[in-house]
Amino acid sequence: MTELETVLIRGVTGILFMLFLARLMGKKHIRDMTFYEYIVGISIGSISAELTFGTEVRMSNFLLGMLIWAIIPIIISKIELKSFRFRIVTEGHPTILIKNGKILEENLKKENLTVDEMMISLRQKDFFKLSDIETAVMEKNGQISVMKKSELQPLTPKDIGKIVEREREPRIVIIDGNVMERSLSEYGYTKEWLLGEIMKQGAKSFSDVFFAQIDSMGNVYIDLYNDTIKMPQIKQKLLVAANIKQLQANLVNFSLQTENATAKEMYKGYAKQMDKLLDDMSGYLKE
Known part of the structure; x- marks a missing residue:
């Protein structure tokens, strides 16, 4: 058996053994990452470190070992996409820890999880009382993952x-300072309209704006390069009047x-009050 064949066999054996160890350790030890991210990250890092100092072993052997850990x-993962049963073998099942508001102690033991850790x-996730959890x-x-009780x-x-309007992303x-014209036009707005909106918030031109985002309701959020700029007082007043x-x-x-x-007269009455309010404000808007 050649040296490269030995490395190949040892690499495959190492992956299978590391997978077994990761499953044995349980989910809590690899939180926020998959089994393979955990295994591959440690193994490739270790091989890379050994590649630097293990001068007695050929570099080609190290490279082949790293390639094995990357490709397998x-x-x-490709097999997992096609086979549900294979995913169960490699990833396992989700485990219910609390059901109908009751802690399942046996499942905690199964996952090697203490009550304190849970x-x-x-x-x-902002759940301080177990009585809130279904x-x-x-x-x-x-x-x-947690589901609140229905009444909460x-x-x-x-x-x-x-009925609310459906909101898009x-x-x-x-x-x-660069306008994303395609995104703007897809929402049905023009550069001229956008310029007017950013000027309401203190910008003089597009070049003053570091970042701007628009929602489906037409509300514009902007972040200026100069964060000390404030909306001009006169424009604030005009915006209120509008x-x-x-x-x-x-x-x-x-x-x-x-x-x-009755409703018709109520609406007319409030409309007249708004008209009078505008008249009263008109003398102060230009100050």
């Missing part, structure tokens, strides 16, 4: 029958759309 996990993970599951990567779940618009529209004017227009539209006579 890739092959295993509580640390729960507190990191189910807690240790995932394959060692993370603990946050209220959503759907729960109260409120926010888009970055300026990076280092918002009041928009509110007045909405009230007028509501009064025209409703068939309820």
